[in-house]
Amino acid sequence: MTACSEYIKNVFPLIDDDLKHYVEGVLKNGADDFQDSEEVYDAIGEVLQEVSSDKTEDDIRTICNELLNMLKPDKSSSKKNGPTKVLNAPIHLASMAANLENDMNDIKSIWVMHRDDTLKVDAKKLEKAEAKLQEKQEKRSKDVKTVAPVKLETATASQVTSKKESKMEAKGSNRTQDIRIENFDVAYGDRILLQGADLSLAFGRRYGLVGRNGLGKSTLLRMISNGQLRIPSHISILHVEQEVIGDDTLAIESVLQCDIVREDLLKREKEISAAINSGSNDPELSNQLTEIYAQLQNIESDKAPAKASIILNGLGFTSEMQQKETKTFSGGWRMRLALARALFSRPDLLLLDEPTNMLDIKAIIWLENYLQNWPTTLLVVSHDRNFLDTVPTDILHLHSQRIEAYRGNYEQFEKTKTEKLKNQQREYDAQMQHRQHVQEFIDRFRYNANRAASVQSKIKMLEKLPELKPIEKEVSVVLKFPDTEPLSPPILQLNDVTFEYTKNRVIFSNVNLGATMDSRICIVGDNGAGKTTLLKIIMGILSPTSGMRHVHRNLKFGYFSQHHVDQLDMNVNSVELLQSAYPGKPIEEYRRQLGSFGVSGDLALQTVASLSGGQKSRVAFSRMCMGQPNFLVLDEPTNHLDIETIEALGNAITKYTGGVILVSHDERLIRKVCKELWVCANGSVRSIEGFDEYRKIVEQELEAAQSK
Structure with missing residues (x-):
């Protein structure tokens, strides 16, 4: 742990002592349980992101990987240096060195291994064995096709x-x-x-x-x-697709820079003013400056900062955040910044x-x-x-x-x-x-001479009829979550739970909430209010600072989040993906599981990289449900799903026999499935019934913000 502490202090020199102790405590308590760097990131990544102003999410993941290596050093290093030897008694090397000539054999007995000559390898036999092994490997390399990295079509x-x-x-x-x-x-x-x-x-x-x-x-x-x-x-044209590149530019300045005309006029105004202040008597400069002021007035340049601030505020940027450098924001906030720039520039x-x-x-x-x-x-x-x-x-x-x-x-x-x-x-x-x-008339009287004229007339009429194609009906989407066995209550309880990263930064306190196998709960609140933190406490990924979390011993969570979709193996197809996660089952079972989430036929055999965002989400749902969970925790499950699939997801949640807690911003889905809302705001979490009540609260907050 000493190495971890030093590393954290070096990488985050400005880290608060309380926060540092918290991170060290999480690492110390979870050292035996961490299987990979992703689990370390889930445990402390959010905390480290809070204290780092100049590090991206990828940087934090790299740091978490380094910390894992310190907690669990790679076993390969011990193999390189030979097996670890433990002495059966303490050795005082100084006194042994003083009697080096007398006790040489004793020293050799400690450091030199005596080998049994019968165990020596015959050089000729070894050479023969290596030749056979090389022959086998060459033969195998001819039979096995090398897997090339996926090359996406354009x-x-x-x-x-x-x-x-x-x-x-x-x-x-x-x-x-x-x-x-x-x-x-x-x-x-x-x-x-x-x-x-x-x-x-x-x-x-x-x-x-x-x-x-x-x-x-x-x-x-x-x-x-x-x-x-x-x-x-x-x-x-302006296409909001890429997030803003993080640099030293302030958020509000990043938005104002989109108005190229205004920026150019201000730049020229500054240059001409500097020239005049330097003592230039050129009358043309004064005329140009007057013209620039007139143009700035025409485009209402003085109102631009207020307009940019209103847009940023509407998208969740507080006054303090608007004055921060763009490099301090995460990817999600930089995407919001890209949207703000687009709305401001009005293409x-x-x-x-x-x-x-x-x-x-x-x-x-x-x-x-x-x-x-x-x-x-x-x-x-x-x-x-x-x-x-x-x-x-x-x-x-x-x-x-x-x-x-x-x-x-x-x-x-x-x-x-x-x-x-x-x-x-x-x-x-x-x-x-x-x-x-x-056609029946034609077939009936085709060989009747008296009706020949009528038959010919009918044939011509059929040929002139416009050819209508049968109506193509879109196949309805069906999603199906696995059936679960009922559990006797209590299922999940949070009693007087408080969580804080530091004493000065309490996320929420005195939370008392409960869920059952019939629960359909949506967690709502502003970004940064603690929705994801609450989810992690519910699932036991994070431990509360104080209070108790009680769960039924047979409760099995199924967790879906957007980063699970992003981390799917892109080089394999969906069937192979399930095989690697849950090996040993018949192919038909993997196909059936994927089929229950609308990934069937040739779609299941396409590489994951070639699937659309919504199709990848369905594959991630399928993998989650392969573990037969009885309580679903869904973090933004509707991202990238089409309207029909969101509707099918709502139906699947309604029919599911286990409990469901979700974080979502899709109003229609919330209204369709959720009976209860947990609102994260002002350092607390409270329960309300129905979405209408929450929408009223939000609209009142927006009206209050606009009136300021």
């Missing part, structure tokens, strides 16, 4: 552009703000995602792009942003891919309200039903390798689509019935 696109548009673009006379991409194809390797598709975006409207996982929604956004699908060159076309994934409920409600007044064109991929009911003016439905446009929000889209499919089915059924009736 998406390609082609489109048809009219000569008129090309000429206007070449002349620079195309000033339209509307976007129309006609007759385009998108492929991913050998798989065609879109074929002969059309996409029209009218300026000032807000579009929600929806469709099943893996059909190419994110790929389409990427192709528009990187220019593979061409749009008029004068239209500015002609804003592309958002799952913007609610990185936000808590308060920030989502603020974003919904903010985007309803968005002045330019918005194209957003989202699977949050409430967000899609609130923000879009139009829905674009990607299916069957094409895009269909619908007016209205998602609720209206569902009604219109259902009615449209019913009408198409009725029309198809009516035509098939009519065709059958006419």
Whole structure:
């Protein structure tokens, strides 16, 4: 432990003594239980992240790995130095050295091993054995195929552009703000995602792009942003996909820098002012400065910091956080910063891919309200039903390798689509019935000379009928959690639980909560309020500072979190992934398990790297349930799932016979399955009933913040 203490002090020179003692205590108590560096990271990673302003998550993981090596030194080092020898009595080397000549044999008896000559290896036999071994290895290397690292296919696109548009673009006379991409194809390797598709975006409207996982929604956004699908060159595009790079720039300055015009004017103003202050008498400089001040006034430059601050505050950045350097923020906060920059800069076309994934409920409600007044064109991929009911003016439905446009929000889209499919089915059924009736007439009177004219007329009529295709119905998604045996209460209890990283930083105190096998609980609260910490205490990963955690001895947790999805082995297929986690079962059982989460057929044999985000989540669900848990703990389970799969997840949770605690920001899922909410706020956790009560609390907080 001394080495660990020194290492922590060297790496974190500013660490508080209380916090250092806490980390040392966790390492000391858990030294025997830690199996890998991931478990060390789960135990202390969050704490170390809090005290480090200049270290990324990867840095913290590396530090945790070093600490594990100190706690459990690699056994290979002992093998290199030979087996450890323990003397059967203490030896005083100084006195032995003084009598070196007299006691040489005694010294040799300690340090030199006497070998039995019968145990010596025959050199000829050894040479022969090595030759045979080499021959076997060469033969085996011919039979075994080497596994190359997965090489992902890249998406390609082609489109048809009219000569008129090309000429206007070449002349620079195309000033339209509307976007129309006609007759385009998108492929991913050998798989065609879109074929002969059309996409029209009218300026000032807000579009929600929806469709099943893996059909190419994110790929389409990427192709528009990187220019593979061409749009008029004068239209500015901003695609919020990458997190902001961490450096010494303050958060609010990072947002203000997006206004290039303002930044350029301020830079010129500073240069001219410096020249005038240096004694320059050039009258032209004064004229330029006056013109710059006028331009700054026209663009309301003085209001820009307040506008940037409002956006950052809405996305969860406090006044103190806005003055911090970007390198001090984690990946999730840097993604929020990227979103803030996009909202501030207001491009002609804003592309958002799952913007609610990185936000808590308060920030989502603020974003919904903010985007309803968005002045330019918005194209957003989202699977949050409430967000899609609130923000879009139009829905674009990607299916069957094409895009269909619908007016209205998602609720209206569902009604219109259902009615449209019913009408198409009725029309198809009516035509098939009519065709059958006419065909019967033709077959009956084909060889009747008196009816020859009528038969020919009917045949021509059939040929002229438009050919209607049968309605393609999307396969419904079904998820199924394993059945569990009932357990007698009490199942899970937290009594007077307090948790603190330091005496000055109490996460929550005096928490008294309980759960049963019928529980459907959602933990809500702002980012940093302690939701994940509470989950870890519930599962026993973290120990409370004070108070007691009681769990039933047969309780078996199944834990799902987004980092479990990110850490799947990308080089194998889904069946092989389950095989490595739970070896020794028939292939059919792995296939059946994957099938219960919608990963079936050829999909189960694709490499994990080639699956979409939602498909990877289903594989992670499948692996979690292979262990037959009877209490599920789900941390943001809806990230990357499509709307139909989220609906299926809700149904699966409802039918599950064990207990469920989840952390989620998906309002529809919470309303569908959760009977109770645990609210983390102001250093405590309290229980409330229903989502309506929590939404009122959040809206009141937002109103109070806006009125300040």
